[in-house]
Amino acid sequence: MNELSIIPIENGPLKISNLSNKTLKNIIFYDSLPITLEKSTLICRCGKSKNQPFCDGTHLKDNFTSEKKLKEEIxxxxxxxxxxxxxxxxxxxxxxxxxxxxxxxxxxxxxxxxxxxxxxxxxxxxxxxxxxxxxxxxxxxxxxxIMQDYEKENINILKNGPITVIGAVDLKIEHWSSFANKTKFTLCRCGASENKPFCDYSHASLKDSSYTF
Ligand code: FES
Structure with a gap:
């Protein structure tokens, strides 16, 4: 069984859960700094939390929607x-x-x-x-x-960018994008992707300076 899972909460953050009975270290990083994971943590994906990379509830005031707007994949x-x-x-x-x-x-x-x-x-x-x-x-x-296998999990939360995930991390979604690799994917943190929960590079075109995530 995978030790880690990620649940994209509807209209809310990403919940990363530790399913093992040990503290996980040196698997999750934010801006290269390690985050120790006991049981679970909520990672902001609306781009507006003042306590990055964690959710501080701002998505509720901001009416963040996690709806996938993409109609057709390219x-x-x-x-x-x-x-x-x-x-x-x-x-x-x-x-x-x-x-x-x-x-x-x-x-x-x-x-x-x-x-x-x-x-x-x-x-x-x-x-x-x-x-x-x-x-x-x-x-x-x-x-x-052909899919790659990875021996070790890594969840890398990039400053002003997406989350890159590799390894046996169980992303709990019903519909995967075509050809996506379940052991290597990137997740949106800015809130602007049309293809949530996946990153679609929308963060690069954000002009609003209130986004620093
Ligand atoms: S998702 Fe909760 S503050 Fe961004």
């Missing part, structure tokens, strides 16, 4: 001779790791053909996808989606 599919690469724009957290580390494969131009699989080996393509923190990039071989 999926792009690319084929090389050995792998099929899928990009789900709706869960891309905008880390730009792919563009920065593998510029020969991923173009920073915002076009439909921004992925070119002809320039690198299959090994490099897979490496580039495994580095994607949100699992917006995924790949399949012979029609079977």
């Amino acid at each position: 999926i792009q599919v690319y084929n090389s001779k050995d792998v099929t690469v899928t990009f789900n724009r709706s869960i891309c957290a905008g880390s730009a790791q792919c563009v920065n580390e593998f510029p020969s494969i991923y173009s920073s131009e915002n076009s439909h053909d921004w992925i070119n699989l002809d320039t690198e080996t299959t090994q490099e393509i897979i490496k580039s996808i495994e580095g994607c923190p949100s699992s917006a990039l995924s790949y399949s071989i012979e029609n079977k989606q």
Whole structure:
């Protein structure tokens, strides 16, 4: 059984629960500082708490809604001779790791053909996808989606950014985004994602300076 679960509370925070009978240390971080978890904690996802990263109840005054507004996912599919690469724009957290580390494969131009699989080996393509923190990039071989396994859980709450989660953390939702990896995903903290609870990079376009999370 997973030791950790995350419940997105409707119109409220994310509840992270420790299901083991021991105190968990060095698994959850906020801005690189560790958070010790006894039983559970409530993490703000409206972006307005004055006690970040924790919920302080501001979402109630602010009429925060956790409704998923996204109607249709934006999926792009690319084929090389050995792998099929899928990009789900709706869960891309905008880390730009792919563009920065593998510029020969991923173009920073915002076009439909921004992925070119002809320039690198299959090994490099897979490496580039495994580095994607949100699992917006995924790949399949012979029609079977390949998921990574992680030995240790990590919940990283990024300052003014999303929560990146890896490992056996049970996200309690009914409907997952297409091709999302259940052991690697990013969750919205700013409250503006159209695809809640997932981050869709909306935090990058927030102009309101009252958002510091
Ligand atoms: S979700 Fe409670 S204050 Fe943000």
